[in-house]
Amino acid sequence: MISVRPLGPGDEAVLRLLNDEDADFDIDGRGGPGKPLGPADAAAFLADPSVRLWVAEEDGRVLGFNLCYLLRRRNDAPRELLLFEIGVRQGDRRRGAGRALVAALRQLMERERIEECWVLADDPGAIEFYAACGFARDDEQGLQMLLTLPPA
Numbered sequence: 001m002i003s004v005r006p007l008g009p010g011d012e013a014v015l016r017l018l019n020d021e022d023a024d025f026d027i028d029g030r031g032g033p034g035k036p037l038g039p040a041d042a043a044a045f046l047a048d049p050s051v052r053l054w055v056a057e058e059d060g061r062v063l064g065f066n067l068c069y070l071l072r073r074r075n076d077a078p079r080e081l082l083l084f085e086i087g088v089r090q091g092d093r094r095r096g097a098g099r100a101l102v103a104a105l106r107q108l109m110e111r112e113r114i115e116e117c118w119v120l121a122d123d124p125g126a127i128e129f130y131a132a133c134g135f136a137r138d139d140e141q142g143l144q145m146l147l148t149l150p151p152a
Helices: 012-020 039-047 097-112 124-132
Strands: 003-006 051-058 061-072 079-088
Touching: 003 097, 012 039, 012 051, 012 061, 039 051, 051 097, 061 097, 079 097
Parallel strands: none
Antiparallel strands: 003 051, 051 061, 061 079
């Protein structure tokens, strides 16, 4: 049976696993381990109240994860969620882990009265998944642009 739980302080080993096995949670040919957070940064990340990170597990094995950020707004709805990334292991897809992770996100929204969650989707499969989970296309949004500073 698939269960979903939020990560928090003390889950640094799970955070490391998500980094080390990143390619298995992503689209074929994309993803791969990045530089893992050091102990202090990992602890701060897991303790940050604006970070909402869940894992889907089965028999103690991580099947997937869902990372959201709680954003404060200057007007209208005071808060919204950004679904930054969601990933399910390639061999465990279409078994309900992704939907269970989105259900946890919805429960958070209902419990904390957050009206909107948005996600940037760049893959036809992801777009289909989000639509099946109740996300609607927002054609008012423009092109994502990126500002990158050189490493210090």
